Amino acid sequence: DTAVSQTPKYLVTQMGNDKSIKCEQNLGHDTMYWYKQDSKKFLKIMFSYNNKELIINETVPNRFSPKSPDKAHLNLHINSLELGDSAVYFCASSQGLEPNQPQHFGDGTRLSIL
Amino acid sequence: GNSVTQMEGPVTLSEEAFLTINCTYTATGYPSLFWYVQYPGEGLQLLLKATKADDKGSNKGFEATYRKETTSFHLEKGSVQVSDSAVYFCALSERGNNRLAFGKGNQVVVIP
Secondary structure, eight states, X not given: OOSEEEEOSEEEEOTTOOEEEEEEEOSOOSEEEEEEEOTTOOEEEEEEEETTEEEEXXXXXXXXXXXXXXXXXXXXXXXXXXXXXXXXXXXXXXXXSOTTSOOEEXXXXXXXXX | OOEEXXXXXXXXXXXTOOEEEOEEEEOSSOOEEEEEEEOTTSOEEEEEEEOSTTXXXXXXXXXXXXXXXXXXXXXXXXXXXXXXXXXXXXXXXOTTTXXXXXXXXXXXXXEO
């Protein structure tokens, strides 16, 4: 059983398009996250939601908008895609906000902008 | 702010060699510390964790000890295998929002 699943796994699109990445977790967790991993493998948090409420919103362009329809889902919508958006995007989840709770990651979505 | 520093560069070593990857951190308060591993084409997996000073996390032969006095959480394994080839990330988690701050990661390549 996949714990944190993201779709699609690969996304190739043109500059200026709008795209969405979906994330679902079946672990019963109430906190979910989006991370961006650049070409040098550096990971940085973008957003986190706890019980569908936005908790963390890093300095991410407004073109990125997360949406959490319920606790098990956190989708990422990106408008007007730019070359610099090319990266691997990881979804993660954890049980609550306590720092001793490890985060469980999906396999990532590799976004390539042409 | 909180940050994690890992030693520079990839690590290449022979099978059965001893592995050490250094990790130091800067944090306010008392964060939890983690090592995550990323195998090629996959997401991150939790390798081990420690939640307070002097705790030792261990898993699959890997160990790391939370050292508050040196603000370090170095990863060690006594005898590596080819299957340990991956990227290893040190991370800390802040209280209140569980935000993970990652180090830059170290690519480990184990040669038969």
